[in-house]
Amino acid sequence: MQLPAHGSNTKYVYDSLGMKQPEQIIDFSVNTNPLGAPEVLREKWDEWFDVINDYPDPYANNLMEQLAVQENIPVTHLLAGNGAAEIITLIARYLTGSRVAVIHPAFSEYATACENEDCEVIPIVLSEPDWNLDAAALENQLQGVKAVFLCNPNNPTGMHYQRETVEAFMEICKKTNTLCIIDEAFYDFLPEPVTYIKTVLHQEHVLIIRSLTKMYSIAGLRLGFLAGNPALLQKISKSKPHWSVNALAMKAGIACLQDKAHVAETRKFIEAERAVIFQKLEELGFEYSLSRLNFYLLRDPALPVQKRLFQYLLKQGLVLRHTENFPGIEGKRLRVAVKQPEANKKLLEALTVWKQEN
Template identity: 40%
Template sequence: MKLPSHGSNPSHVYRNLNLQVPAALTDFSVNINPLGPPAFIRENWENYFQYIEDYPDPHARELIHSISLKEQLPEEMILAGNGAAQLIFLLGEMLRGEEVLIVEPAFSEYKEALRAFGAAISSLVLDERTGWDLDDRIFPAMRGKKAVFLCSPNNPTGKMYSRDMMLQVINAAAEAGTFIICDEAFLDFAEHAPSFAPYITRYPNIIVLKSVTKMYSLAGLRLGYVLAAPPIAAKLLAKQPHWSVNALAQVIGASCMEDSTHASKTRNYVSEERIRVTSELRKTGFTVYPSSVNFYLIDAPQKEGLYRFLLKKGIVARHTENFNGLDGDYLRFSVKTEEENDLLVHALKEWKTC
């Protein structure tokens, strides 16, 4: 089966599988805020027009200043990028030819970026029996590595590693001179989530990745940032193409950094909907795995069978064929609006009874 390596872009999925695109589609494969972008963006849309004509500030100074206030870290520890995806590639370049560990299952771009720059990649594959939690196997696995990619809360499992375990890993890595790259792209969606950004001043081997596209529904606009010790941030900046962050992303991103209401409203909504929809699905007999964020995994009986059944009903799940350790045995769904989540529950009930 020829499937895309990411969520989103549903028409690509239908084309590849030779399926007719239904009149109505609901895309559960993309993990962005179900409430959409914050209201201020639409309200100020006319005003943003002025920013498209000139080149953006190549140093994104106002944006960096806003990030610095939000994260309570100095500006020289921040690099903004064209989505976290661009920053992953800059990290890949920094790790050219090095030995790097990826804790999997994980976002596929880590491997893509590391491969592009000839890193020697190894994997620690977590498994379902421990709820995909981080365990002591990480310590021998990271021995001799230049860096470790860790995603918490994890995409695709939704698992958030404990602060204690992460700190043990960070400590061991600091002694060995290993970078710990913590991808916190989905942290904003989780309640009581430990960010490792405040620890960078004490442990300069921590590099934190943030995405603004998920919480603020700006996947098309593109914005992410990295928080790292000043020499690392400077090294990454030196490799970044000029004007990577467009003018609209700079001005809108700066306003997002001042927001707290959209984020907290979203967190509450997502948490309530996730609890509701996952309990409905469990009642229908699916195994639904616990998640701390805006997506979750279910078991996928007959693998491709269920995926295709849903596609024919206009429901696009995220297949898990290209996640090491999941291998297509699960499907991932984002938490969407109540109405959309009900469509999914209905379709999955139908699958169980047909």
């Protein structure tokens, strides 16, 4: 059995390695908000119960209206999805049979979804440890490519590309007549969030993917959206199941968007916690990616691939995210979520012992 393609659902990691999952585990492989969902969801949950009796609004209008105000773009430029994952699938269906490129390292679903739709997927692999993107150098590679995916801020590195780079990338895509798809699922974790969503108002070749499941820790509810020009959104939405976004997700989404304090608190918490973690990793002699998000890449420079460290931690119930299916990284690093201080401390203690023993 192969290692699972995604984080979370830790049982599958243990099963794939023929290991027994310990009673107590800490899941560092899932990169949702360590502070959890906004408290308002718990408070309102019972009140929302009745919405499950009826079919949800197929266009998620109330939610989209609120997003339109928040993002300051017309609602006609937005499409709701059952998580960003559904949005990626819809885009892939729209691209069926085309040549598509993915800038790696990146979330694995772009390639998987496009391959499932018989696309020819061209990997463009950036070099570690900086993963710099030289937009101008891509012009040749993007000739004849219908669409390209860029994950910014980046999963798995936690880093983000500079504004000049992203703007140059969008320009090159325009020149080569390539649809430029930027996934901003984690943009709101940046200490100073940068978004390119407004570009869709004047650039028809740009699509921006967003998720609400990360910042608001509602991965089990599923909620995301796509921003783009209305004619293109209409084509992309053709294969969308009519009621794909459920009514509880809509209620929760609206409440989440109103909770600005939760977002501010999350950013502050993560920045402080990440600084503590990085300092300790430095002391212990581990390498880490210069992440500005709620996860980072970890590497013991003594190991060419991190499998032994991965399994050592799994035995103790500390589940990190393998990187076997991230082209360009392929096991040379492990992805780790920033969790609550107690959990982070446990991991750092385990890493301390690892270094003493190895």
